[in-house]
Amino acid sequence: MTITPLDTLEFDGEPFDVLAWSLALEPATSPAPRSSTAPAVPAVRPTTAPASSVTAPVPSTTAQVSAGSPSPDPIAALLHEVRSELVTAHLSAMDVQTALQQRALAGLGGEHIARVSTDLAPASPTWAEQSFAVMVDYTPATGLAVSAAPGHPVVFELPAPATTMNAFKFLARTPITTLRGADLAALGRGEVAAVFGPAYDQEGVNPAIRLTDGAHGTLTEVLEIAGREGPWARGRLRAAGRIEGHDPVTAATELTWQAAQVFAMRAGLQLCLAGARFQAGEPFEVTVSAPMTGPVELTADVVQIDLLPRPWLRINTEIRCAGQVVARVHGLTLEVAEEPGLPIGPEAGGEIPRFLGRRNAFGQRALLGEFHMTHSARGDLGIALGPEFSAYAGRRATRMPNHGLQLCDRVMAVDGRRGQLDAGSSHTEYDSPADSWYYLESANASMPNVVYMETSLQSALLLGYFLGATLTSPGEDFSLRNLDGSATVLREVDLRDKTIQQTSRLIDTTVLVGVVLQTFSYELAVDGEPFYAGESLFGFFNAPALANQNGLDNGEFVPTWLDSQEHRPAVRVIDVAARRAAGTGLPCAVGHLAMLDRIETVDSAGAFGLGYLRATRAVAADDWFFGYHFHLDPVMPGSLGVEAVIQAMQEWTIDSGLAAELLAPEFVLPVGVSLSWRYRGQILATDERMTLEVHIKSVERRRGRIRVIADASVWKPSMRIYELTDVAVELRDADAQPW
Secondary structure (H helix, E strand, O other), rough: OOEEEEOOOOOOOOOOOOOOEEEEOOOOOOOOOOOOOOOOOOOOOOOOOOOOOOOEEEEEEOOOOOOOOOOHHHHHHHHHHHHHOOOOOOOOHHHHHEEEEEEEHHHOOOOOHHHHHHOOOOOOHHHHHHHEEEEEOOOOOOOOEEEEOOOOOOOOOOOOOOOOOOOOOOOOOOOOOOOOHHHHHHHHHHOHHHHHHHHHOOOOOOOOOOOOOOOEEEEEEEEEEEEEEEEEOOOEEEEEEEEOOOOOOHHHHHHHHHHHHHHHHHHHHHHHHEEEEEEEEOEEEEEOOOOOEEEEEEEEEEEEEOOOOEEEEEEEEEEEEOOOEEEEEEEEEEEEEEOOOOOOOOOOHHHHOOOOOOOOOOOOOEEEOOHHHHHHHOHHHHHHHHHHHHHHOOOOOOOOOHHHOOOOOOEEEOOOOOOOOEHHHHHHHEEEEEOOOHHHHHHHHOOHHHHHHHHHHHHHHHHHHHHOOOOHHOOOOOOOEEEEEEEEOOOOOOOOEEEEEEEEEEEEEEEEEEEEEEEEEEEEEOOEEEEEEEEEEEEEOHHHHHOOOOEEEEEOOOOHHHHHHOOOOOOOOEHHHHHHOOOOOOOOHHHHHHHOOOOEEEOOOOOOOOOOEEEEEEOOOOOHHHHOOOOOOOOOOOOHHHHHHHHHHHHHHHOOOOOHHHOOOEEEEEOOEEEEEEEEOOOOOOOEEEEEEEEEEEEEEEEEEEEEEEEEEEEEEEEOOOOEEEEEEEEEEEEOOOO
16 A cells, blocks of 8 residues: 655645545455545546456445554455565566656656556557556655556545536636647647637736647547536546557546646636646546557546636546547546745735736736635635635635525725725626526526525625624624615616626624624626616624524514414415426426425415415425535525525416416516515524415516516514515516516
C-alpha cells in the first residue's frame, strides 16, 4: 500500500474532495469507516475490456488501510507477499522509464500532468495487464513526483448523477459546440475568446490558460461539447484525434488531458481567477487493452465539476481505434489554480485588490464572480467577502442559498464602505439559462414567482452582509430571515437566456441585542428595461432571538377558516397529483416545484365569498430545499410557501373552468399587482407539515386574459407564520394584449 498526499490548498477554504489517495494491492472486503476529516476513498470500475483480454482486478467496495485493519489469513498473506515482490520488481524496472518520461512531461509547458508511460511493443502478449495506477505528489517547491504499479486501478468515489437542481451552470454562454483544427490551434495559443466568443475575454490576464500540445496523442477535432450529457449528466466531449508512435499510455493521457482542458475552457472555469493555470489533481488510472496508432475517437464524460475549493473537474475517457476500444482513462482531474501569492478575493474592509478575472457579457469588470458567490453559499466566507468573515468557518452563519437556488452570479459594483450601515447600494447580475430547472418544472410560461422573489432578495441581502451587518457582533452566530416585503411585476418578459441586472439599495439599519434589521429596495432589469421592483425587511438573528419567534398571532394558535366553522361546509377535492401524473391539459408544477398533491376547496366561501382553498404539505428532513437553503442552517424558503399558494390558485383556476374561456391559455405573472408578505416564523426540518389557506377575493377579465387575486396564510403545526396580501395568478392567450 502506497499513500501519497495531495497538494494542500493555501487559503482558508474547504479541503479538496479527497485528502489522500491509496494504491491498493488487494481488493477490500468491506468499506472502512469514514473519517471526520477526510472522505473515504471509494472504488471505480473501468468499463469492460475486450473479450480477448483479462480485466485487472478492481475493488468492489471502498479501499482504505489503517493501523487497525484485520490481518489476512496465511494463504492470503502469502499471495499478498508474492504479489508485492512482483510489483516491487516491476516498479524497479519502471523507475528508469519514469525518469525518462519526466523529460517528456517538461515539454508540456510545465503543466502537472499525472501519468506514467510504458514502451509497449506491438508484439506484447498481455495488453489487458497494462493497467497502471498513477500516483502523484505535487508541490510548488518540489514539482511533480510520479510512481505507478500495473494491474491495480486507482479507486475513487462514483458520485450520483447530477439533477436539474444541482447541475453545473457554465459560466459563460456560447453557441459553439464543435471545434475544427484551426479552433484547437487557437486554443493552443491561448485565444479562448476568439474561439468561444467575447463572453470569455479576460483582457489577457490568463496567458497560461491554453491547450497543451501532445507529443504522442493530439486532438484534431472536437465533434461535440454538451453540458449535461453522459452517465453523470455533468457533461460530455466527443473528439477525433491522432496517435503517433508506440507509447499508448502517454498518448491516452495526453488526449484525455487535452479533452479536460477544452471542456474546462468551454465551461469557463478559468473565468474564476486571474493569473491562473491548469494543473493535475489526484492520481488516475490508464488502461491499455490493444495496440493503437493513427486516427482515434475519444469520448470524455465529466464525472464531477465544481468551483470549490478551486475550479476543477474530473473526467473518464474511452478511446477507440478502428471501432475497437483500445484505452480507457479513469479519474483524471484538472484544477484551475492561481499563481502563488496572488489574491483571489476581497481584502480587509471588502477592498478588491486587483481585477479578479471576471467580466460580464457586456465587457464590464466584475468585483466578485461565480467563484466568490459559490464560496458565499457553501465554501469559505473569507474568500467570498474578506478575511473578517473567515472566523465563520464551520459555524452557522448567514449564507447565500446553494446550487440551483443560488441566484446571484456576480457583484459588479458596491457603493458603500464596510461598517457604515446607514446607506449603500450594489449592482449585481444573474444569468438565467433556458434549461434551468425552474423553467422545466414550472406551470408558468416563463420564470415562476419563487425565482423572481429569490433572485431579488438574495442580491439585497448580499449587500447588507457585504457591508458588515453581522460584524456588529462578530462572536454571534447569525441566521438570516426575511420578515416583510412587497414586490410588483412591471412588465411581462421572457427571461430565458437573459442576464438579469439588479440594483439594490440599503435604506436603513437597526442594531438591537441579538438582532440586526435592514430594509432594502431593489429593481431588476433586463435589456436595459426594469421588469420587477420591490422593498423588503431582513433580520439577522442570533439563536436566542430566533427561538423567540411567536408567529403572527402573538403566540396563540389561530385555526384555519375551515376549521373554525361551527358547521363544516361541503368540501370538494382537487386531485393535483392525478393531474400531474396524467400530464394532460395545462402544465402543472412538477419535480422540485411540485409543492401540493391535494387541495380542499369550498365554492362561494371564504372571507370574500368567492371561494376558499386549503392544502397541507408533509414536511420531512430530507426535503430537497433544506439542503439548498441554507448551508448549516436549513430552513424552507418563504418564497416556496408563496409558490405553494400560487400553485393552489392555479389549480383552482383550472378546476373552476376559467381556462376554458380562453383559446390557448398559459399562466403568467400578473403585471401591476403589488404582492405583500409578512413572515413571522419558519418551516424547519423538524416540522411535520405546512398548511395553507387561500381566500379568493376577485376574478377579473380582459380580452384574452383572466386574473385571480387572493389573500392567504401559511401555518406550521404550532402557529400561523405567513400572511400574504394580493397574491395573483393570471391566464392569458399567447397573442393577448397587455393588461
